Amino acid sequence: MDLGIKGRWAILSGSSRGLGWACAQSIAREGANVVINGRTSADVDEAVAQLTSLYRVEARGVVGDSAMASVQDELMSACPEPDIVLLNGQGPSPKAFLDIESEDWDSAVRQALTGPLALLQRVVPGMRDRGFGRIVAVSSAMVKSPNSLMSLSHGTRLGLTGVLKGLSKDLAKYNVTVNQLLPERFDTARQEQMAHVAMKILGITYEEARAQQIASIKAGRLGRPEEFGDAFAFLCAAQAGYISGQNLQLDGGSYEGVF
Amino acid sequence: MDLGIKGRWAILSGSSRGLGWACAQSIAREGANVVINGRTSADVDEAVAQLTSLYRVEARGVVGDSAMASVQDELMSACPEPDIVLLNGQGPSPKAFLDIESEDWDSAVRQALTGPLALLQRVVPGMRDRGFGRIVAVSSAMVKSPNSLMSLSHGTRLGLTGVLKGLSKDLAKYNVTVNQLLPERFDTARQEQMAHVAMKILGITYEEARAQQIASIKAGRLGRPEEFGDAFAFLCAAQAGYISGQNLQLDGGSYEGVF
Amino acid sequence: MDLGIKGRWAILSGSSRGLGWACAQSIAREGANVVINGRTSADVDEAVAQLTSLYRVEARGVVGDSAMASVQDELMSACPEPDIVLLNGQGPSPKAFLDIESEDWDSAVRQALTGPLALLQRVVPGMRDRGFGRIVAVSSAMVKSPNSLMSLSHGTRLGLTGVLKGLSKDLAKYNVTVNQLLPERFDTARQEQMAHVAMKILGITYEEARAQQIASIKAGRLGRPEEFGDAFAFLCAAQAGYISGQNLQLDGGSYEGVF
Amino acid sequence: MDLGIKGRWAILSGSSRGLGWACAQSIAREGANVVINGRTSADVDEAVAQLTSLYRVEARGVVGDSAMASVQDELMSACPEPDIVLLNGQGPSPKAFLDIESEDWDSAVRQALTGPLALLQRVVPGMRDRGFGRIVAVSSAMVKSPNSLMSLSHGTRLGLTGVLKGLSKDLAKYNVTVNQLLPERFDTARQEQMAHVAMKILGITYEEARAQQIASIKAGRLGRPEEFGDAFAFLCAAQAGYISGQNLQLDGGSYEGVF
DSSP, X not given: OOOSOTTOEEEETTOSSHHHHHHHHHHHHTTOXXXXXXXXXXXXXXXXXXXXXXXXXXXXXXXXXXXXXXXXXXXXXXXXXXXXXXXXXXXXXXXXXXXXXXXXXXXXXXXXXXXXXXXXXHHHHHHHHHTOEEEEEEOOGGGTSOOGGGHHHHHHHHHXXXXXXXXXXXXXXGTEEEEEEEEOOBSSHHHHHHHHHHHXXXXXXXXXXXXXXXXXXXXXSOBOHHHHHHXXXXXXXXXXXXXXXXXXXXXXXXXXXXX | OOOSOTTOEXXXXXXXXXXXXXXXXXXXXXXXXXXXXXXXXXXXXHHHHHHHHHSSSOEEEXXXXXXXXXXXXXXXXXXXXXXXXXXXXXXXXXXXXGGOOHXXXXXXHIIIIIHXXXXXXXXXXXXXXXXXXXXXXXXXXXXXXXXXXXXXXXXXXXXXXHHHHHHHHHHGGGTEEEEEEEEOOBSSHHHXXXXXXXXXXXXXXXXXXXXXXXXXXXXXXXXXXXXXXXXXXXXXSXXXXXXXXXXXXXXXXXXXXXX | OOOSOTTOEEEETTOSSHHHHHHHHHHHHTTOEEEEEESOHHHHHHHHHHHHHHSSSOEEEEESOTTSHXXXXXXXXXXXXXXXXXXXXXXXXOOOGGGOOHHHHHHHHIIIIIHHHHHHHHHHHHHHHHTOEEEEEEOOGGGTSOOGGGHHHHHHHHHHHHHHHHHHHHHGGGTEEEEEEEEOOBSSHHHHHHHHHHHHHHTXXXXXXXXXXXXXXXXXXXXXXXXXXXXXXXXXXXXGTTOOSOEEEESTTOOOSOO | OOOSOTTOEEEETTOSSHHHHHHHHHHHHTTOEEEEEESOHHHHHHHHHHXXXXXXXXXXXXXXXXXXXXXXXXXXXXXXXXXXXXXXXXXXXXXXXXXXXXXXXXXXXXXXXXXXXXXXXXXXXXHHHHTOEEEEEXXXXXXXXXXXXXXXXXXXXXXXXXXXXXXXXXXXXXXXXXXXXXXXXXXXXXXXXXXXXXXHHHTOOHHHHHHHHHHTSTTSSXXXXXXXXXXXXXXXXXGGTTOOSOEEEESTTXXXXXX
């Protein structure tokens, strides 16, 4: 299937590893040029090198926390007219509701709500003017099925979900779509990290923690990052311009609710 | 993007025209063999001929109402081991709630609920045994945003939505996914028909009726059938096995609700 | 709290036992006159006798299946101008999806979808003309969280949910509200019956079956029928005229989804 | 209907005027003692005086912004063991998405997300220990139906919605319920203010602005604050302990979505 994005430019925050990296690979394979972003220059450089060696695309790298204004400056310098934007960032660690402190909220809000929205304020006017835009945020299954241990995550990501939905209504007529992907348990470093959290909290072995992760998924397996990347690529396609304001769950069929 | 469905077999109910026909084209282009189904042999024959001339796939035709047991017998004979099933059928005409009669319900229930489910009862055991299945139903935006004039439509399609969701939970572990596509105003004969209904009910011209359709869509245009077909193709992809129980709206960003 | 329904008349289908009976008691206590309906005259007569002895209200009884036209004739004769209507009926038994037969659907559709809607077609015009109506359906938690074993239940009740939502939009301006209550595990004969089903299917004792029911509820207990009745009474209140199209879950906080 | 809350104590943030004041009146009428909170001592004093003269309850007043730690200290001093907590605060003004600044978010997050949650962290342990709690937040219809002009509102209130849902799951077993009320256009000073915003933005008269507000509501009227107050009172009732994690819309039947 030709996705019609050859030669498009993408700013991909949080794309040097994990799900973001899978997204980068999927659209580079389809011919899109990308700006890779991550916390360390080693990761970013390697990602850029891999993409340019594997695919006939341009790739640039920006190191740093994409929620920061200075890093957003660099992202925009690297790609002043993005057609595609991926909003992705590290989620907060689990924390019991009663233990959450004011600083935890400050950090989570900046990472998951105000940082990403500030980036959108920079890119939306141009997308609107140019008549093409594909904005996709990596959210979490938690936003539809909250668990109090992850309050910092869904407490901010649900806010983002709402703002993006409102925005999607305004932008549809400019062929600018805004969607979210809601992953639940993909086989990335994040799940490794969550397994170690579970080992500590529950006093279980690594194998037990991983088995619990799999048992929580109706598909009976973790998701593969490339499955995630290809779903992202599809939402970026030229022919996906009629799909907006959606929250697509990639969770192995695990969500309980009908909608 | 390689969807990994080359050589797969698909039973596509209601696929000789409109959205179903677009679905057929999209997966045939990706190399899937298809059984075309429609109400008239002229349409079915032409669709089969087009597909086999355009793509290197096998195509067979079954004429008749796919909600009928005898037609389902023929569909299963034409393709005893389907990998992909599209549930698609003509929706009922608008009717004021107080005017709906018992026979209207009988017909709508058979077309949109019990007929499609009877077909699934035939195909699910085999998909489960073979470890691959992609079931997609064409539903309607109405199921999330009901309008009493379309009670016959969402009164049955929401029922189907629920049954498919329950089923999706059972089948995820067999790599059998069950999803729905929710179109809102695609440029097909259905919208032509709805425009003529609106002309009668509201006493407006054809042009006004079409303009009203477009005005109801936030994207400011009707959807193109091939956009629908490609979304269907993506949900049928090998790499879409982690996506199940979803109701993907293709509505130009028009749905009001956050979820 | 004065609910402002003293002297109002209510048709309560399925109200001689269980949750329906609790609804009857709650509004009779508030001074509403009621028509009791149930399958056996013994139950209906006793319910009528209890209400008239306990409260200063009129109570009448109609025996029979409220989904039948003849019984609906009697209900309307007993109360030609109802202000309140409760839609309640026995749910179908659990059945594996692949075992469901055409006749199962016929029966479930009549009981849970077309029967209740036929009753509404009788009462809605009068409510609209009189400028007051409170329509409440007893649905099930399953409609938001389907389980394939209960396909006959949510496959029909979700359809009803949709039709009622559409209808609620039309009727709001006449001070006619339409809402649903979604119970999950109340301490009634229904749960006794479900426990016996579980004993057979799972090979467990009665005590284990009951413990499993309680374990499935986040509140750690079954609901009390009078809690259900009072929620119904509140939705019937004069001051509840601004609440319509709602699906209120009474499930001890068990539903996973955010909406 | 006896709500069973006579003698209970309630902390009601934002309760000297508007919807919060209606909530205070409704539960004071049912015999609950209340702590009134508002921005000016004139309002708070008058509210306290009215309640104590009208009902046989104790009422205390705390002046100040309830999102501030110091004001929360005073609220807890005035009522160390609350049985009922109302989370209510002034919503932010409408603002175009591209004009929102970092400081706008800081303020909105504090008012609608972190401030209310900090208050909950103070009251939840006691409610849990005492085995009774009724937490109700006044949210907005926007959380289910976002409009980009109100991004500051739903961008924070949806976050709160998620955190409260997660929390509700943990607290159900302690007879502590957590619910939200979602008002849409009640006849309070807030709608006066919104009318003046509309006059400026749209260049319309006051009468036109008010007519537009009414036209947006399917019930054809604004809600009455006392309707809101009584819905709050019902959720606080002893017999509402099985209702938790709900988002009850009070919107005159206006919400489009089925759930």
